Amino acid sequence: MSAGKGIDFLNLWRSGPIPNTTLSNGVNGAAAAACAGNGPLPGGESRGDLNVSGMPLQPCRSRIATGFHRDGYCRTGPHDMGAHTVCAEVTPEFLKYTRSRGNDLETPRGAFPGLRPGDAWCLCAGRWREAVDAGVVLPARVDATEISALRVASKEELASGRTMK
DSSP states (O other): OEETTTEEHHHHHHTOOOOOOOOSSOTTHHHHHHHTTOOSSGGGOOOTTBBTTSSBOOOOOOSSOOSTTSSSOBOOOTTOTTOEEEEEEOOHHHHHHHHHTTOOOSSOBTTBOOOOTTOEEEEEHHHHHHHHHTTOOOOBOGGGBBGGGGGTSOHHHHHHTSOOO
16 A cells, blocks of 8 residues: 555565665775665665655754755665664664764764764664664654665654564
């Protein structure tokens, strides 16, 4: 059945992740590995205008410009190999976890001031899934989480921040 603007949720879910992509820049390999393969839909197509409820995507309100395009929205596109589609308020546990996996989001670098617990941030869908599977409770803001995140989790899992097994 279709919802929203003609999106077939079942077929979107069945499309599964894009095969892993090896990034050649060598930067942050552990983070890239967690994010690679969850990029845009086949052909670079994005459903960036809809959230996981099939409604218009809301901004991931943050004190820092977030999203792959740094426009405040957790939407993907043809160049976003990490699928930065999950809006979540980061917790101390998540920040510790992602640092242990090679992606330090707390340390300021250049114009990036670093994240603090409570900051909203567009996360790679794969990293969100990996953290939740490791026991880190990290509820997503479903109104600001792009519909393509349904490839890694159900709406209920995203909302609760827990694996539903």
